[in-house]
Amino acid sequence: MKAVKMSEGIYRVGANIKNGDMFEGMWPIPDGVSLNCYVVSGEKKALIDMVDDWNNAPGQIREQLNSISMGIEDFDYLILNHMEPDHIGWLQEFVVINPKVQIVTTPKGVDLVKAFCGITENVSAVKSGDTLDLGNGKVLSFTEIPNVHWPETMVTYESESGILFSCDAFGSYGEVHEIVFDDELSQEQHDFYDRESLRYYANIIATFSLFVLKAIDKLAGLDIKMIAPSHGIVWRENPGVIVERYKQYANFMNGKGLPEITLIWGSMYGYTEKVVSSVVKGIRSESVPVHVHRVPEENASWALADAWKSAGIVFGMPTYEYKMFPPIAGVVDVFEDKRVWNKKVFRFGSFGWSGGAQKDFMEKTKKLKWEHLEPLEWQGEADDEAHKIAFERGAELARMIKKAE
Ligand SMILES: Cc1cc2nc3c(=O)[nH]c(=O)nc-3n(C[C@H](O)[C@H](O)[C@H](O)COP(=O)(O)O)c2cc1C
Ligand SMILES: [Fe+2]
Ligand SMILES: [Fe+2]
Known part of the structure; x- marks a missing residue:
């Protein structure tokens, strides 16, 4: 050159x-x-x-x-x-x-x-x-x-x-x-x-x-x-x-995100994974673009970029040893460090006996000025009702984001 x-x-x-x-x-x-x-x-x-x-x-x-x-x-x-x-x-x-x-x-x-x-x-x-x-x-x-x-x-x-x-x-x-x-x-x-x-x-x-x-x-x-x-x-x-x-x-950073949603998910045995598509369908039913990222398969760099610009974020993760699934906990840490603030947020995931991911998630995201939708958790395999709620929460988040425009 x-x-x-x-x-x-x-x-x-x-x-x-x-x-x-x-x-x-x-x-x-x-x-x-x-x-x-x-x-x-x-x-x-x-x-x-x-x-x-x-x-x-x-x-x-x-x-x-x-x-x-x-x-x-x-x-x-x-x-x-x-x-x-x-x-x-x-x-x-x-x-x-x-x-x-x-x-x-x-x-x-x-x-x-x-x-x-x-x-x-x-x-x-x-x-x-x-x-x-x-x-x-x-x-x-x-x-x-x-x-x-x-x-x-x-x-x-x-x-x-x-x-x-x-x-x-x-x-x-x-x-x-x-x-x-x-x-x-x-x-x-x-x-x-x-x-x-x-x-x-x-x-x-x-x-x-x-x-x-x-x-x-x-x-x-x-x-x-x-x-x-x-x-x-x-x-x-x-x-x-x-x-x-x-x-x-x-x-x-000041809450002027684009009317888009970033969905980040991780799953060990597929019980949370199976519900991802129901949430995505709900978001798409409101014609809101959704960017889907899986961790730890993908480096958090891309999820961070999409979440940074999106008004809404969805986390799909199971409970792991009474806390968040660690790869997602890692993403949450990065989001805190990078000041991914002022987002509208929905979380869903499976647990085996008593859960714990949701409590951990709420504690670790306290300082991020996030507005949380009611979470969706279920034990083991999601039933039809859980899939229906997943769809509805996805659509609700999408509507909230459109309204905030
Ligand atoms: C290593 C490990 C730790 C787990 N820890 C918990 C726990 O602390 N509390 C709980 O309710 N379930 C726990 N579970 C059960 C999972 O949350 C449950 O199997 C869930 O369906 C997994 O979802 P996934 O297939 O999307 O990963 C654990 C599972 C594994 C493999
Ligand atoms: Fe440089
Ligand atoms: Fe530099």
């Missing part, structure tokens, strides 16, 4: 991390993820964001720099918007190749450069409103956006081109190849990044939704012509699309 020109003297160079690895060691990336860096050349040259030594990312970056006759040693500045290792893992080797490079990050970033890489020389701190003049009309300005994704995070804006280098904010899963800009994508590719930006958001950013809204407000004063995140595509034609999308994602 070659470096891609974005504007005079500004290029995108990116590495693709392939399927097979997990992002953050836990989220599947069947279609990979890109780690994007950006070159800004004035009289002085800056590289914005870096990569981890992962899947030969450094080699991919160097190859693309070569395509514009540049090397690591040519940079005067390395701008580190965010210190998570996906963007700085290769820093120690970078400074060995280029010992003169000036590292620019936030005050908290300075501490993390030391903690993660042991680097204390040639590191300087910038705060919101500070600028760095690279000459030839290229001026970088910095805005701190704490907790999108870590406390030290900032974005960098280049005023001549109007490009916002937003790091994790406005990012997505998915590899990026020759097609880098939003205006070059087919509808199918847009749909892909639409899905994968939601999954990335739900998996990585959701917990910090309040800070996402604050960051979007803070950036409102900038004349943004392009958004260049460090994961995913560059928004050149319609940068407003990804900003609006992130705003919507953040507001899902």
